[in-house]
Amino acid sequence: MFHEEIEKKMESFERIASDVKLGKNVQIYGFVNLYGCEIDDETKIGAFVEIQKKVKIGKHVKISSHTFICEGVTIEDNVFVGHNVSFINDKYPHSTNPDNSLQTGADWAVVPTLVKRGASIGTSSTILCGVTIGENAIVGAGSVVTKDVPPNSIVAGVPARPMRSIDK
Numbered sequence: 478m479f480h481e482e483i484e485k486k487m488e489s490f491e492r493i494a495s496d497v498k499l500g501k502n503v504q505i506y507g508f509v510n511l512y513g514c515e516i517d518d519e520t521k522i523g524a525f526v527e528i529q530k531k532v533k534i535g536k537h538v539k540i541s542s543h544t545f546i547c548e549g550v551t552i553e554d555n556v557f558v559g560h561n562v563s564f565i566n567d568k569y570p571h572s573t574n575p576d577n578s579l580q581t582g583a584d585w586a587v588v589p590t591l592v593k594r595g596a597s598i599g600t601s602s603t604i605l606c607g608v609t610i611g612e613n614a615i616v617g618a619g620s621v622v623t624k625d626v627p628p629n630s631i632v633a634g635v636p637a638r639p640m641r642s643i644d645k
Contacts, residue, residue: 500536514546517554531587541600549587549606556592559600559618564590566606593628602637613643 492510493499500518505511509522513530516522520534523542528534532546535554540546542560549566552558566587574580588606592598596610599618610616610626617633617640626632631640 496530506542523560535594549589550592551589552592553594553596555595557597558592559598559602561601562598562604563602564604564606566590568606596626599633615643 493505494512496513497511498515500516500520502519503516504521506522506524508525510527511522514528514532514534516528516534517536517538519536520538520540522528522540523544525543526540526546528546529548531548532550534540534552535556537554538552538556538558540558541562544558544560544562545564546552547564547566550564567585568588570585571580574584590604590606591609593610593612593614595613596615598604598610598616599620601618602616602620602622604610604622608622608625610622611628611630613629614626615631616622616626616637617631619635620633620637621635622632623636626637627639629643631643632638633640
């Protein structure tokens, strides 16, 4: 995307950093915060979404409003992410170190998460770090995903548990 286009987007209450890599025909709605991420062709980003540095999002992805995608998340092609979905990238978050100093990026390590091609994540789900959501899997609304989700399966609940396989 050209710098002039980015400036025009910023006038509509979007914060798109200059280091964001956008593919062709990416749709971005207002009140979005993007920095240091890559978003591939034909993807749609809803309002009030934050996508952090080092996130990679594939082609033909729909990310609904009020979603938070943190560093360490990779989302492959043709994925649906419902409203108010949150990804986590730290297994044991703390604000301070043992000496009460505030933690910095040097005090913890990002734990990666992978959402495979064709998966769907329901509204208000939380995806803990270090998991893989399999190809064409469905995560039910309000679920907390703590373990890998097998391909072609449906999981739901807190914590998310397998409900059934998806018949092709």
